[in-house]
Amino acid sequence: KSEPLIRQVVGGADNLNDPRLGAEHHFELFKRRFGKSYKSQEEHDHRFKVFRANLRRARRHQSLDPSATHGVTQFSDLTPAEFRRTFLGLRSRLRLPSDANKAPILPTDS
């Protein structure tokens, strides 16, 4: 009964460039906290752009996932594709192997 009915989970386009995000300040804190440095100004500018996009993404995630806290992490200067390529590594498959042993069903009422 307490499940939500309908709720707006994405912000309007106006929110995406909200100056209150203070992206430059957050980026400086991020670099200091995670010891990040970039080899050229171009790289720095590119990473800042990615970081800004990830702040917006964190806000979207926060709206979609309100019981967790989303924000800046050590991965905030990576695009989703870079993040997947570098830090994930499950060779995905859609089904379990047909010859896999199936765990016996356990009693759960005691």
Place this chain on the structure above:
Amino acid sequence: LPTDFDWRDRGAVAAVKNQGACGSCWSFSTTGALEGANFLATGKLVSLSEQQLVDCDHECDPEEPGSCDSGCNGGLMNSAFEYTLKAGGLMREEDYPYTGTDRGTCKFDKSKIVASVANFSVVSLDEEQIAANVVKNGPLAVAINAVFMQTYVGGVSCPYICSKRLDHGVLLVGYGSAGYAPIRMKEKSYWIIKNSWGENWGENGYYKICRGRNICGVDSMVSTVAAVQTTS
């Protein structure tokens, strides 16, 4: 089943590790499950070598041509259990330390095996069965969609929408009954997930994800492993 259960409180979970910039999550999920199973079998918690899996495990999935465990380029926990079964077991972390790179050469020394797989099996999609298996058999190797994990800082993750396309291997170490979900105005039960991105990520390296709806595919690929019981 108990309403709350956490293998960390019972000494079956090693410290959080860090895979670095290497797609070797599958090896950490595998060692975590075997570390727990070995604890149950022997009473000793021994940290096991991921690098052995990264360097030496090239086990292929018989049903998907070209899909083989491939170090930093990815792998699958069930294939890694299969490798471990065939190789005889895994070495200790300090005997074969993690470098987070594909070195190409396997330095496995069979005489230094400290944990061996007796058998492994897949757990059905039923959440009660998953809970029963974690309580009875120890931490479980699970796969998950990690899209929300890139920005996760803490709390119980319970996204309204999350893809079930599995892309990350982690370890399910227990569950809780009372993670507060403010928007739903009620306590939500959750799984406790050990990740391999270091202690500075998430809640000291851990992730909480709510139970009940196969959120982010967390119930889809769950494996339990048993270790060989040793007398020493």
